[in-house]
Every structure is written in structure tokens, then in C-alpha cells.
Amino acid sequence: MMNYQSTRGKIVVSDTRAVLQGMAPDGGLFIDPEIKNIDFDWEKCLRLDSLGMARMILSALLPGYKNMEELVRKAYTGKFQTDDLTPLVPVGEDYVLELFRGPTSAFKDVALSMLPQLMTAARAQEGIKDETVILTATSGDTGKAALEGFHDVEGTRIIVFYPHNGVSAVQKAQMVTQTGANVKVCAVRGNFDDCQQGVKKAFGEINTKGLLTGSGMSLSSANSINIGRLAPQVVYYFIAYAKLLGLGRIKKGDLVDYVVPTGNFGDILAGYFAKLMGLPVGRLVCASNANRVLTDFLNTGVYDRRRDFIRTSSPSMDILVSSNLERLLYLAAEGDTAYVSACMEALAKDGVYQVSDKVLQNIRRDFSAGCCSEAETEKTIGRVWRDCAYLCDPHTAVAFAVAEEYKKQRQGGAPVVVLSTASPYKFPAAVLKAIGGGTEGDEFAQMETLSRITNTPIPQNLSGLRSREVLHKDLIDKDDMLNYILDTLNIRK
Ligand SMILES: *Cc1c(COP(=O)(O)O)cnc(C)c1O
Numbered sequence: 001m002m003n004y005q006s007t008r009g010k011i012v013v014s015d016t017r018a019v020l021q022g023m024a025p026d027g028g029l030f031i032d033p034e035i036k037n038i039d040f041d042w043e044k045c046l047r048l049d050s051l052g053m054a055r056m057i058l059s060a061l062l063p064g065y066k067n068m069e070e071l072v073r074k075a076y077t078g079k080f081q082t083d084d085l086t087p088l089v090p091v092g093e094d095y096v097l098e099l100f101r102g103p104t105s106a107f108k109d110v111a112l113s114m115l116p117q118l119m120t121a122a123r124a125q126e127g128i129k130d131e132t133v134i135l136t137a138t139s140g141d142t143g144k145a146a147l148e149g150f151h152d153v154e155g156t157r158i159i160v161f162y163p164h165n166g167v168s169a170v171q172k173a174q175m176v177t178q179t180g181a182n183v184k185v186c187a188v189r190g191n192f193d194d195c196q197q198g199v200k201k202a203f204g205e206i207n208t209k210g211l212l213t214g215s216g217m218s219l220s221s222a223n224s225i226n227i228g229r230l231a232p233q234v235v236y237y238f239i240a241y242a243k244l245l246g247l248g249r250i251k252k253g254d255l256v257d258y259v260v261p262t263g264n265f266g267d268i269l270a271g272y273f274a275k276l277m278g279l280p281v282g283r284l285v286c287a288s289n290a291n292r293v294l295t296d297f298l299n300t301g302v303y304d305r306r307r308d309f310i311r312t313s314s315p316s317m318d319i320l321v322s323s324n325l326e327r328l329l330y331l332a333a334e335g336d337t338a339y340v341s342a343c344m345e346a347l348a349k350d351g352v353y354q355v356s357d358k359v360l361q362n363i364r365r366d367f368s369a370g371c372c373s374e375a376e377t378e379k380t381i382g383r384v385w386r387d388c389a390y391l392c393d394p395h396t397a398v399a400f401a402v403a404e405e406y407k408k409q410r411q412g413g414a415p416v417v418v419l420s421t422a423s424p425y426k427f428p429a430a431v432l433k434a435i436g437g438g439t440e441g442d443e444f445a446q447m448e449t450l451s452r453i454t455n456t457p458i459p460q461n462l463s464g465l466r467s468r469e470v471l472h473k474d475l476i477d478k479d480d481m482l483n484y485i486l487d488t489l490n491i492r493k
Pocket of ligand 1: 106107108141142224261262263264265266267268316317395421422
């Protein structure tokens with residue numbers, strides 16, 4: 001067992017409980033307070049295959065689980081296009097880590113294939129009879145990946161909220177055609193931050209008022225605020241490193257820089273965990289789109305969400321309140337939960353906080369940041385396609401553009417791994433426009449055009465979407481999310 005503590009106070013629970021609860025009752029996120037001192041044989045880990053690495057890393061981060069090997073096998077076997085899960089592809093002088101080769105063509109699959117296994121096993125180990133109700137806010141990709149992972153999983157129900165007009169037509173089609181007796185999908189008039197805020201508020205209200213007490217149900221989350229989402233993402237940083245070793249590009253111990261397209265700060269934080277576990281990670285470069293709140297924070301120490309929310313061609317990164325940054329703050333503030341609470345209260349109340357020079361210094365020791373405009377994103381998709389014959393989606397393009405800038409300024413020449421988080425086929429309009437193709441027709445016609453022009457295959461899970469029946473048509477105001485949840489669960493208010 002390992003103790004997980006809230007970033008905002010004294011609450012401590014076991015790792016299995018942390019996965020089941022998703023978020024601490026005081027509003028904080030669960031973290032292992034000893035992660036900086038974790039004892040991990042990273043060199044041994046690098047000699048294993050991908051599933052072996054997953055078993056070893058997850059066992060270290062979540063040691064309370066009794067049968068991690070079996071859970072990993074059930075989560076991943078046969079679900080990804082390749083046995084190594086996340087292929088590493090040389091592109092120009094850099095490397096792309098393709099995280100999107102799973103069942104829904106988004107990187108969220110890596111974690112959300114694993115999370116249902118972790119939840120089911122935790123329920124069994126803890127002897128929990130309550131049904132676990134998973135509330136999820138999505139900027140487009142988490143929703144489908146969570147639905148894919150949890151549909152028809154015994155003892156669970158899942159409710160997904162997505163921003164109306166805030167996701168691509170393909171993303172929407174993926175979600176609203178989802179089958180399963182335990183799933184519910186609902187559009188919200190608002191943006192992703194509204195959805196995420198609504199879910200957090202509903203969590204708070206339901207828990208403080210005990211609205212589910214005696215109902216035989218309890219809440220959890222499939223967002224990256226759940227430590228069970230974060231832990232599986234640590235694995236592919238090791239996979240990439242092992243591949244570079246195998247290619248002879250590096251020797252053991254050489255540093256590797258990772259550039260990560262970032263929204264909620266989950267993906268890049270997992271890279272930091274990998275570093276704390278001993279992996280020779282050089283710099284972690286946080287790449288933002290035009291919603292550059294993280295770039296500004298990492299450059300100035302001021303986190304200021306009081307700005308316009310910009311809808312971009314990389315919608316999964318259209319986020320102004322980046323949840324997992326709270327975990328980094330906790331680590332950079334040496335576990336000072338009062339400090340973290342004060343920052344988070346200021347953010348909630350005033351929309352802004354500033355960290356001390358010391359905390360900022362601690363963060364900047366490992367992290368760099370850059371951002372990319374819409375015009376630059378489009379240009380980058382075109383350039384990478386023309387110069388390197390590699391087709392990337394807008395999120396990955398943001399990371400590519402930031403990587404280029406970063407390489408001009410850095411010292412040293414460590415290999416650069418660009419994390420690729422979605423298939424270009426999830427965003428066919430933006431990609432076609434960028435490479436100079438015609439964008440006639442709906443997104444499904446555009447997928448076919450894209451395939452024809454670039455001579456690349458449409459991922460199977462996307463090609464059949466158009467003909468599938470729409471099963472979910474609910475649309476609500478953002479203030480009605482709690483009521484919607486209670487109605488769905490048949491709870492009297
Ligand atoms: C979720 C997502 C991101 C952002 O990842 P975070 O962990 O939220 O920082 C980037 N790209 C795509 C395609 C995503 O779905």
C-alpha cells in the first residue's frame with residue numbers, strides 16, 4: 001500500500017482509494033508525498049518490453065494493487081495497433097512518439113484503457129459494493145476514450161459532458177454514437193472550462209451534502225485529476241527512451257528532451273514523474289496553443305486565467321484552468337499544502353495567483369515553455385508534411401512548432417521527442433487546409449479526401465462512424481449539470 005495525500009491538506013488515503021475517489025474531498029488532488037524519493041530501478045525497467053515496463057512502473061506508483069501484471073495484460077493486449085503500444089518515428093532530426101494508436105485514435109487511450117482495470121480491481125480489493133459513477137468533462141478526446149474504456153464495465157456508470165460546438169464533428173460523432181447500458185453523453189452550452197468547473201462543483205455539492213448517501217452509488221473521475229489516469233502515462237516516456245537506446249541514438253544515461261502538447265498538464269506531469277523515477281529526462285517543454293496561460297505562467301510565475309478563451313484548431317488544449325499544475329505546485333513548494341490551497345483559492349476567487357521566486361525557480365529547473373498561434377499551427381502541419389512526409393494533427397503541430405523555437409534557444413543537442421497526441425484524421429478539416437487540399441463536404445468526406453491525397457489509411461475506428469446511429473442528443477445549460485447528474489441517477493433533490 002502507498003499513502004496518497006491531498007495537495008490541499010492532511011487527507012491521506014491508500015492508492016486504491018485514491019483511484020476510486022478520483023479527487024480529494026477537500027478539492028485537492030491526490031499525490032504520493034514521497035515521489036521525489038521513490039526507489040526505482042529505471043535501468044532494469046528499460047530492458048523490459050512495453051507491457052513489462054507498464055507493470056513495473058505502475059507497481060511502483062500504485063503498490064497497493066495485488067495483480068498488476070494481469071491488469072496490464074487485460075488493459076492493453078490486442079487493443080493497440082502495435083505491441084509496443086506507442087511507436088517512435090524519426091521525423092527530420094527529431095522523433096515523434098505516436099500515442100494515438102489505440103482504440104479511439106487519441107493519446108487518452110493509453111491511460112483510459114488502464115483506468116477501468118484499476119477501478120475494478122480497487123473495488124474488489126476494497127470490498128466495495130457501491131456502484132462507481134464516473135463523471136467526466138471532455139475537451140473532445142477524454143470523453144470517447146473513457147466511454148470506450150468503461151462501457152458495460154460491471155459496477156460502473158459513466159456520464160460524459162462535452163462543450164456544445166467545442167469539439168470536432170468527428171469527436172462528437174465518436175461520443176454520441178456510443179453504445180452501452182451504463183453510459184450517458186451530454187452537450188453543455190459552454191466551453192471546456194465550464195464543463196470541468198461544472199463537474200468539480202457537482203463533485204463538491206454531492207459530497208458535502210451527502211446526496212448519494214444510502215443510494216448505493218459513489219462518485220469518481222476519469223479526468224487526469226485521477227492518479228489512475230496519470231500513472232499509466234509515465235510508461236511511454238520510458239518506452240521512447242528505450243527505443244532511442246535500441247536505435248543507438250543515445251547511450252544509457254544521456255539526456256532526452258520531451259516536447260509535450262499541453263492542456264490540463266497531465267501528460268507533461270507524467271514526464272516529470274518519469275524523471276523523478278530516475279529516467280534521464282532533460283527538459284520537459286510545455287507546448288501551448290493560442291490559449292497560452294501556461295507559457296505565461298512558466299515565464300513569469302503569474303497564473304492568470306482572466307483572458308479570453310480562444311477556440312483553436314487544437315481544441316483538446318483549449319483550456320485556461322490547467323488542473324494538474326496543482327500537483328506540480330505541491331512538489332515545487334516542497335509539499336506545503338497551505339501554500340497550494342492559498343494559490344488555488346486565489347485562482348477560484350480572483351482568477352489569478354503568483355508563485356514565489358523560489359517555487360518558480362524549482363519549476364524552471366525542469367520545465368521550459370512555448371506557444372504557437374493558429375497561423376503557425378497551420379504552417380507547421382504543411383511544413384512537416386512537405387519537408388518530412390509526416391502527417392500530423394494540429395495538437396502535434398503545436399508541439400513541433402514549439403520544438404523548433406526551443407531548439408534555437410537551448411544549449412546542447414539532446415535528442416528531441418515530440419509527443420503526438422491525436423491522429424490527423426480526428427481533425428481532417430484543419431489538416432487538409434494546412435496541406436493545401438480541398439475541404440469540401442462534411443468531416444467524413446474530408447477524411448476520405450485526406451486519405452486519398454496523402455495515401456495514408458483512415459483509422460478503422462473512425463471510418464465506420466458516419467453510418468452509426470446517434471444515441472445521445474441531450475443538450476443542457478452549464479448551470480444544470482448537477483440536476484442532470486441527479487436526474488440520471490434517479491436521486492431526489
Ligand atoms: C488531452 C489532450 C491533450 C492535452 O493533454 P493534457 O494531459 O491535458 O495536458 C493534447 N492533445 C490531445 C489530442 C489531447 O486529447
